[in-house]
Amino acid sequence: MSDTPISPIRLHKELERIWMTPPGIGRLSSVNHTVLGKRFMVVALTFFAIGGFLSMLIRAQLATPNSAFIGPEIYNQIFTMHGTVMMFLFAIPMFEGFVIYMLPKMLGARDMAFPRLTAYGFWCYLFGGTILIVAMLLGAAPDSGWFMYTPLSSKPYTPGINADVWLLGITFVEISAVTAAIEIFVSILKMRAPGMSLARMPLMAWYMLVTSGMMIVGFPPLILGSILLELERAFDLPFFDPTRGGDPLLWQHLFWLFGHPEVYIIFLPAAGALSTIIPVFAQRQILGYRAIIAAIVAMGFLSFGLWVHHMFTVGIPHLALAFFSSASALVAIPTAVQIFAWLGTLASGKPKWDVPMLYVFGFFFVFVIGGLTGVMLAMVPFNTQVHDTHFVVAHLHYVLVGGFVFPMLAGIYHWLPHISGRQSLYKLSIPAFWLIFIGFNLTFFLMHLTGLMGMPRRISTYPSNWGWDWLNLLSSFGSFILTMGFCLVLADLVLQFRFGRYFRRDPWQAQTLEWATPTPPPSYNFAAIPRIDERADGLEPAKIGPLLAGGYGYLGFTRNGDQETMGVDMLTGAPEHVIILPRRTYLPLWTALATASFFLAMLFGLYWLAPFGALLTLILFLIWPANIGQTEDEGLIDIGMGEAAPLDVECPNNVAVLANRCALVMNATLFSSLLFGGLFLLVVAPNWEGLVPIDWPVWLSGLAWILSASAAGASWLARQRNLSGQNAGGFLLAAALGHVAALVMLIVLLTAVPNPTDHARQAVMFALLSFSAIHCGLAALLAGHGFWRLTQGYVSARRQTELVLAWLWNGYAAATMIPALGLATLLAWAGGT
Amino acid sequence: MVRQDLRALLLLIAGFTVWSLAFVVLYGLQAIGCAYGWPNHRWLLIGAYVASLIPLAWLAMGKPVREGEPTTTLSIAAVWANRAALGAGILVFLPVTFVSACI
Structure with a gap:
């Protein structure tokens, strides 16, 4: 650290030297959240394109009756992979990437809490997803549906490696989800700009705090279920085999204990994006900040009380049905609180229409329909009537596309200038929106009708005399319009990067901190970290940005070549300690490769090799902290603004301790699921x-x-x-x-x-x-x-x-x-x- | 201030945490009671229902802040969340009083 102030340019160069990702092969060593967030999003969009291509094949097959376009075996793989890719390889990683990129910038931090873990999660996601896609190209993709119901996915009925590809590939991918969950939770609580108390956080941070909490509790049941099913398939341990005291319903419980909260895990980040975008275009602060916080908390909890509504027809007593039916209907209320808050914000503001708002309109239209059909499906008699029909397919697409894809597109148009440093020319944006909006509704609204007419989901073909022909043909026609819309969006984005016009800071006159960074952002985000004395969704980034770039704020200097950022008190946001983040390294890549060796050994039945892969992974993890830490007590050190704080290693409430507490909660959820499974079999299972x-x-x-x-x-x-x-x-x-x-x-x-x-x-x-x-x-x-x-x-x-x-x-x-x-x-x- | 914020944060999740525990207990009592044919199963469920509503009502009706403390964003959000949890408890668990438990 220098005693004399340095120029903004020199400060920028010094910080860039410390935080930058090297070019060439050195890119593989990156642990920077901006780089990794972008990588997550690019890979997720690639998987989105693959999933979309698969949906085209599905609609081509179903366009006409008695179609011989693809046979039932391939069709089973295609619809299973479509669902799997969209849920596990697109939706979750897409919002993870967005949050990894954006959250530190919104909160006034220079990176996430565990940069190496971010990198490790990314590699696990990439390798796990690649295993699934390569298996599909080789004709060995999973083919038991995206929720892998037993006994169909058990060894006697799926003897090949198809189901193993799903169980091992998805578990491998889920490593990135659980690491991201802990990292997001800890980063929000401990790595905000000083002064940003919980009650001053932008709503996006509240949404992500609840979402990451839900992921910490929601993912372990799926991971446990996958482990148990793989143990059954690989070693014949009969957890789900009713002839030997197992029960296929145990799989359904474990899957949907994850699967239903998953819908809200996908929706809440999108709702966070909406709560950020709508006030910008309404030109006023969000209405009902406190009510929205209460609604997010309510949704987070209620979403764990709905899972059995996916199992209404399996033969459950009326009382249990009543619990889950009423909870399923009830969750519409906190959802509606948010929707009315957004509408109220628009109604009481001075709305300006721009492309992101088109997609916000699309969200309202599509998601509300999906929510209303959700309330219909929460009613047991109606649910029984349309169970496993195309009505359910229509509903889930209205919810997921309405609740995630439309807000995502609004978010892309809103925040892409932040990434590219350029604004769109909008030549293609508007026709692209209308193609997507019309194509989507044509494709999926008609599925409500085919479903009500009795068309089951997952059938590869149908006879021509049941009245479904024209509806299916129109549905397929609509899906191709939808695809054209997405192709136009892709072209629009490429053109924006190439020809978009440059702008100065904060082109939308937004009021959140991410727009106070230069655009595109430097690797360190902020040359100095601001002090926040008001709610962080009512700031003036255009004024704050130049001050920060000049080094006015916390840590507006370099010291010992360390990557420094601020750690704060969880509640008040008072400066608590200085976090020194680990530098770039290839270790996450090597560790992910070692982890891949474990999963591949399991996949190919080389069980003797798998423990070596696990051991190698463990050894590499133990090497991670080798040179991290301090060998002397430093005491209080200067943090700028005339204040001082200790280093993170000298603070008892540091991020490592909080992250391990989160990991134990996650672990305890997995353990509780195992106890539940044992008791369930003891009490309910036959034989x-x-x-x-x-x-x-x-x-x-x-x-x-x-x-x-x-x-x-x-x-x-x-x-x-x-x-x-x-x-x-x-x-x-x-x-x-x-x-x-x-x-x-x-x-x-x-x-x-x-x-x-x-x-x-x-x-x-x-x-x-x-x-x-x-x-x-x-x-x-x-x-x-x-x-x-x-x-x-x-x-x-x-x-x-x-x-x-x-x-x-x-x-x-x-x-x-x-x-x-x-x-x-x-x-x-x-x-x- | 820190203590008040901490209390408000805990209150924010307290109601729905109680709701979740009550949900697990009631669902478990329903399943185990049916599996082992417990006598007075219905009354046990109703007793658990009423017992679960007591802490929910206490949280929902309680004052968000102590004497002399200012009302904050979190404390108001906590009151609303706890009232929602009470409503959810009354509605979701009500069927234990009249719906067939084991069929």
């Missing part, structure tokens, strides 16, 4: 009568838990000793050894489980004990890691992060072992009197 109790060594279970609890206690004592300035190494080693011993006990217990392929009871016991064993291993690893960092000088009474993490994971392993061993014992006794 549990006549089981003989297992001779179960309860004393060994007790011993394993005592060892684990002792290890957890040792890790807690290690932390306490460190806080009081004493050496904690002995207790950390004791914690590691204690959990290694507990791991050995659990392996012995695993050998006491009779053949897990015989019955779901043993399979669940095997899964529970394996879960605990893996977590004992992780706990030992974290304690050992803490010991190693201690010996390297990275730990002191002030720098205690490693010891907090060791305590968190050791305590978690001991805590989860109680219900795991308890349920295993209960299952072992099943069948007794």
Whole structure:
């Protein structure tokens, strides 16, 4: 850091040297959120094009009756891949990319909380998605529908690798979703501009805070379901086989526990974009800021109480149907609160029409229809009538295209100038919109009618005498109009990058902080970080931007060549610490390649090779923090504006600790889903009568838990000793050894489980004990890691992060072992009197 | 100020957290009661329903701020969210009083 002020140009050059991504092969080492956000969006749009092409094939097949265009086998792969690509490879990664690019800029930060994790997530997404597309090109794509229902997706009915491609490929892709969820949650809470309290955040941040919270809780059931189904397919553990005590309905529960919140996980970021765009074009602040926050929270929770409305016809008691039916109808209310707030904002403002507003209009029209048919489908008698018909296909497209694609297009037209630095010439934008709007409604509105006339979804052809012919032909015609519209949008975007006109800062007169950066933005976003003293959706970016570029604000200088940004108090936004972010590296790429080797080994049945892939991934992860941290206490350091703050490693509430707490919540959700699965099978599944109790060594279970609890206690004592300035190494080693011993006990217990392929009871016991064993291993690893960092000088009474993490994971392993061993014992006794 | 903000943030999610727990408990009681043929199953469900409404009502009717504290954005959003949670609890769980539980 220099004592004398430097010129804005020099400051820019120094910051750029620190934060930039090198050209050529060095691009692969990028960990910068602007670069990675753009990569996410480009790859997601590529998958969108692939998914769109597949939909063209579907509509070509269904255009006429008795069509022989593609046979049923290929058709099954195509409609499965269309849904899979659109949901998992387009919608989620698209908003992740948008948020990774935009959120730090909206909040006044220089990057996300864990740049290497962003890069790792991107590579996992790219490699996982590529596995799915390559499998499709080779004719081995998944073909059991995008929700992979068992028993159709079980080994006897899908003997090839098609279902494995889905289970492993999607789980690989989901790594990027779970890492993004934690990163977004932590970044919003800890990495805002000083002064930006929670109540001053722009609504987009509120939407993403709730969405990332939902992802933390929503994705684990799917991941668990995929693991269990893959275990069944690869190793014959019968979790879903009713002849051996399993139940196909367990898959449906686990899938839709994820699947329904997923709809809101996709919608809420889009709603956040709308809540940002509409006030800009209404030329006033959003109406009902507080009501919208309450509505987002309500939607976040209610969306987890609806999943069974996808299962109304499977034979569930009326009372359970009533719970889910009323909750499904009720969720329309917080949705309506937002819609009325947006309409009210437009009505009370001075709306100016521009291309983004065309898509906002499209959103209102399409999404409201989708919402109303959603309320219809929430009613059990109507749902039963149209179950698995094209009415449902129409509804879901109205909701997802209305609730995500139209807002996304509004967002693209609104924010693309931020990325490109140019404004559109609008020669193609308006006809493109009308082609999309007309094409979409022609395609999908008619599906309501074919559905009401009884046309089932997923059929590859139909006879010509059922009155569906003209409606299907018009639907297919509409889909080609829709595609033309998307092609025009693509051309428009390319032309904007090539010929668009340059503009000065904030072309829309928006009032959020992202427009205070230069456009296109530099790699560090802000030369100085602003202080925010009012609600952050009522700012004047055109005035703030030049001040920040001149270095007026927090951290408006460079120091030691470090990538510095501010960490704040979660609630008040008061400056709390300086975060030093890790620099660019190839490690995320290597780690993702190692992870890919694990998934590919599993996919091709090379089960002996898979553990080596997992081990290599683990080793690479352990290398990540090798040179990160401080070996001396720095105390308070200058942050500009006449203030000082400690470094993140000296702050007990730093981002690493919060992220690990989030990871434990996510992990606990997966574990709860496993407990639910075990209890579900015990209570509901067939073929549990006549089981003989297992001779179960309860004393060994007790011993394993005592060892684990002792290890957890040792890790807690290690932390306490460190806080009081004493050496904690002995207790950390004791914690590691204690959990290694507990791991050995659990392996012995695993050998006491009779053949897990015989019955779901043993399979669940095997899964529970394996879960605990893996977590004992992780706990030992974290304690050992803490010991190693201690010996390297990275730990002191002030720098205690490693010891907090060791305590968190050791305590978690001991805590989860109680219900795991308890349920295993209960299952072992099943069948007794 | 920090304590008030923290309380408001916790209150913002408190109502629907209680609602979620009540949902899980009621759904679980319904399923387990049916599987094992519990006597007085209906009354147990109604008891759980009423018990779940007590904390929801307490949260919905409570004052958003303490004496002398200013009303804030978060505290008002919390009141609205908690009132919505009470409404959701009354409506969604009401069927335990009259709908057939096991058929």
